[in-house]
Amino acid sequence: MSSVTYGRGGLPSKGAACYLKYGMTTSSVSRRSVLLSSAAAAATAAQTTAPVRVAFVGTGHRTWAHIPVVKRIPGFQIVALADPTPDFRDKAATLVGSQPALYSDYRKMLAERKDIDAVVVVTPDSLHAEVVVAALGLGLHVLCEKPMATSIEDANRMIAAQKKAGKILQIGHQLRFRGVTSKMAELVRGGQIGEVKFVTAYLHRGDWNPASWKAPDPKTGAPTVWRFLRQYMGTSLLEDGVHQLDILQWVIHSPIKRVSAVGGNAVFKNRETIDHAAVTVEYASGTLLHFGFCLLAGGVRKEETLIGGTAGHLSTENGKITLRNHATGKTQTFDTSVRAAAPTGAVNPAAVTEIGAEEAQFHAFLNSVRTGAPPLVDAEAGKDAILIPIMAQKSIDERRPVLRSEFPA
Numbered sequence: 001m002s003s004v005t006y007g008r009g010g011l012p013s014k015g016a017a018c019y020l021k022y023g024m025t026t027s028s029v030s031r032r033s034v035l036l037s038s039a040a041a042a043a044t045a046a047q048t049t050a051p052v053r054v055a056f057v058g059t060g061h062r063t064w065a066h067i068p069v070v071k072r073i074p075g076f077q078i079v080a081l082a083d084p085t086p087d088f089r090d091k092a093a094t095l096v097g098s099q100p101a102l103y104s105d106y107r108k109m110l111a112e113r114k115d116i117d118a119v120v121v122v123t124p125d126s127l128h129a130e131v132v133v134a135a136l137g138l139g140l141h142v143l144c145e146k147p148m149a150t151s152i153e154d155a156n157r158m159i160a161a162q163k164k165a166g167k168i169l170q171i172g173h174q175l176r177f178r179g180v181t182s183k184m185a186e187l188v189r190g191g192q193i194g195e196v197k198f199v200t201a202y203l204h205r206g207d208w209n210p211a212s213w214k215a216p217d218p219k220t221g222a223p224t225v226w227r228f229l230r231q232y233m234g235t236s237l238l239e240d241g242v243h244q245l246d247i248l249q250w251v252i253h254s255p256i257k258r259v260s261a262v263g264g265n266a267v268f269k270n271r272e273t274i275d276h277a278a279v280t281v282e283y284a285s286g287t288l289l290h291f292g293f294c295l296l297a298g299g300v301r302k303e304e305t306l307i308g309g310t311a312g313h314l315s316t317e318n319g320k321i322t323l324r325n326h327a328t329g330k331t332q333t334f335d336t337s338v339r340a341a342a343p344t345g346a347v348n349p350a351a352v353t354e355i356g357a358e359e360a361q362f363h364a365f366l367n368s369v370r371t372g373a374p375p376l377v378d379a380e381a382g383k384d385a386i387l388i389p390i391m392a393q394k395s396i397d398e399r400r401p402v403l404r405s406e407f408p409a
């Protein structure tokens, strides 16, 4: 039997072109790829027959979207759900349909159930770390929703737990699996615009879902949408915008030096978390990033990224990429779509012909669990993505630029 090469993201490939599809350079591929021996590949093939048994911790709106996706993938079986809110948990149980075990406390579930292979963590943001560390400590694989954590200290604890356990920890930045993202990363990291010098990106969207889980306000005790409370969400920039910032950290690929931000509550004043921000980031490479964020575009979600380099300029808007070369003046457009992101080498190609980014992320997780291939969005990438939001919120709070060196490594 011939050996099989797996890339970051757990996507088997026939060659470097496949990796580039997922935005990796060939050198990073050779660094991070895992060459399975014939014996290991045979063992992997044998494992593919047994479903990976999954438990969800946190069964609110996001889990209601995850469940139908996970059910469509034959390699998964949902065996248990843990959530303290009965109606949210019951709705998830109905969506699963096959009578999963139900728990109000995830710790009891993890202690009692011996039939769980992997945990999907979908709690409010600041609770991710404790669940992830507990699950990894029991030798379980984890897919943790974005943002990975609300503090760098928590992210570091999660990274340490992953290293100790040697299990998969994938972070739920599913937009990395979109066609537009992988094409943009391929073009930028492949040198098509030369060195990246100046990036402008923005996200305009509406307010947070008012039907989100209500947590007790620490000051008044009143049940409050958790996304209005800094104790649970840290900052609005962590809850959204973090998708784009994750992708930009991936393509800019340089350490952050300094962040300056202004922002606050222009419209939604009666809450702790901000409704707009203007953020400037200076990278060690000299690259500058300007990121604009607001919650004031009710009913709309509009995001755009423009990247200026020494050799050209690239912009993305609604799945369309435009690339212009400075010297030749030649302009190319790439019309990507979610379907273009289908990982054709995934475990069950037949099941993913009509794939979305969400489904691609679960296929990649399944393949990582089965083969040990490092995830495309691993714990280090999850940590990179939260740095700008955390630094920007401190800059807003203290009305001054903040240096990366002021924060834990």
Ligand SMILES: NC(=O)c1ccc[n+]([C@@H]2O[C@H](COP(=O)([O-])OP(=O)(O)OC[C@H]3O[C@@H](n4cnc5c(N)ncnc54)[C@H](O)[C@@H]3O)[C@@H](O)[C@H]2O)c1
Pocket (backbone or CB within 6 Å): 057, 058, 059, 060, 061, 062, 063, 082, 083, 084, 085, 088, 089, 106, 122, 123, 124, 125, 127, 145, 146, 147, 172, 173, 174, 211, 212, 213, 214, 226, 239
């Ligand atoms: N990747 C994406 O595009 C995306 C989209 C939406 C949400 N999310 C993420 O998903 C997570 C959940 O968001 P949501 O929209 O489902 O929120 P939600 O308010 O709808 O649900 C949160 C759930 O967490 C439960 N919960 C609270 N404390 C818990 C605990 N100690 N143990 C277990 N469960 C607990 C609540 O009871 C509730 O059911 C967040 O981290 C959010 O950032 C990601």
